[in-house]
Amino acid sequence: MxxxxxxxxxxxxxxxxxxxxxxxxxxxxxxxxxxxxxxxxxxxxxxxxxxxxxxxxxxxxxxxxxxxxxxxxxxxxxxxxxxxxxxxxxxxxxxxxxxxxxxxxxxxHPNASLEDKIDFTFRLYDMDCTGFIERQEVKQMLIALLCESEMKLADETIEIILDKTFEDADVNQDGKIDKLEWSDFVNKNPSLLKIMTLPYLRDITTTFPSFVFNSEVDEIAT
CATH class of the missing domain: 1.10.238.10 (EF-hand)
Structure with missing residues (x-):
């Protein structure tokens, strides 16, 4: 050594x-x-x-x-x-x-803290680095996830998803989601963190995996 x-x-x-x-x-x-x-x-x-x-x-x-x-x-x-x-x-x-x-x-990693996963997803959606998640940012990410999964939704359906997301997450109804609101929203909708866990990392020493994120776009809002 x-x-x-x-x-x-x-x-x-x-x-x-x-x-x-x-x-x-x-x-x-x-x-x-x-x-x-x-x-x-x-x-x-x-x-x-x-x-x-x-x-x-x-x-x-x-x-x-x-x-x-x-x-x-x-x-x-x-x-x-x-x-x-x-x-x-x-x-x-x-x-x-x-x-x-x-x-x-x-x-x-499956054992990473919930707080770290929530922080990562918040920064993922906060594309303009303003400290808030805004409707347009969620829309852009949702469309990207749909595209990645080769799924198509009507514009009206996307707007309904966005309306529901902000109705539930934007507690003070100011048109944007702050970090505390996001944390509360994710804790109530844990499926949103599915893309934040790669199960194979727990067994990385015995399994050599493909590096793939499996996005559950149908559960982007519940």
């Missing part, structure tokens, strides 16, 4: 780009940041390598590779995919490195 820590110190001292460090060093760096086992991180690293080399083998996940992992189609771009990618792209560099990947994927 001593030799391994010395290797990390040598590689880190030069301020190299983390994606250029050895895989052993990358694993150690993530272990130092997240309370997960070595076997879990190694499994996540294998998943990361598989995704990051699917289009360009550069040790980073670009948007095309992310969409390929999500939809099995690198060209199927939509708002939902873009929003998830942007939230994984913590450093705002247009790519996702291994640290960003593990840090962001952690919130999708």
């Amino acid at each position: 001593g030799c391994f820590h010395s290797k990390v110190a040598r590689e880190s001292r030069g301020h190299e780009d983390p994606v250029k460090l050895s895989s052993e060093t990358a694993l150690w760096l993530v272990l130092s940041l997240f309370p997960v086992s070595v076997s879990e991180v190694e499994a996540l690293f294998e998943l990361f390598k598989s995704i990051s080399s699917s289009v360009v083998d550069d040790g980073l996940i670009n948007k095309e590779e992310f969409q390929l992992a999500l939809f099995k189609n690198p060209k199927k771009e939509n708002l939902f995919a873009n929003r998830i990618f942007d939230m994984f792209d913590v450093k705002r560099k247009g790519v996702i490195d291994f640290g960003d990947f593990v840090r962001s994927l952690n919130v999708f």
Whole structure:
């Protein structure tokens, strides 16, 4: 172990780009940041390598590779995919490195806290970063989810869903949903968090999964 820590110190001292460090060093760096086992991180690293080399083998996940992992189609771009990618792209560099990947994927673990999942979904819908979820933002995301699932709803039906959502969630009826209102709404409608849990993460060491978000668009509002 001593030799391994010395290797990390040598590689880190030069301020190299983390994606250029050895895989052993990358694993150690993530272990130092997240309370997960070595076997879990190694499994996540294998998943990361598989995704990051699917289009360009550069040790980073670009948007095309992310969409390929999500939809099995690198060209199927939509708002939902873009929003998830942007939230994984913590450093705002247009790519996702291994640290960003593990840090962001952690919130999708079945054991992640409800508070973290609620916070993530709030930021997912708050596309303009105003601190509120507005009707147009919900409409855009709903349409994107419908498109991703190849479902079609009449405009009138979409408006009825939006009316019901804001009737139930917008308690003070100011036309927008704040974080507390969103938390209360989600707690009353837990199905809204289905997209926030990837069950395979609990068994990541024994199962090598496909990285796919299964969106339950029919339960976007209840």
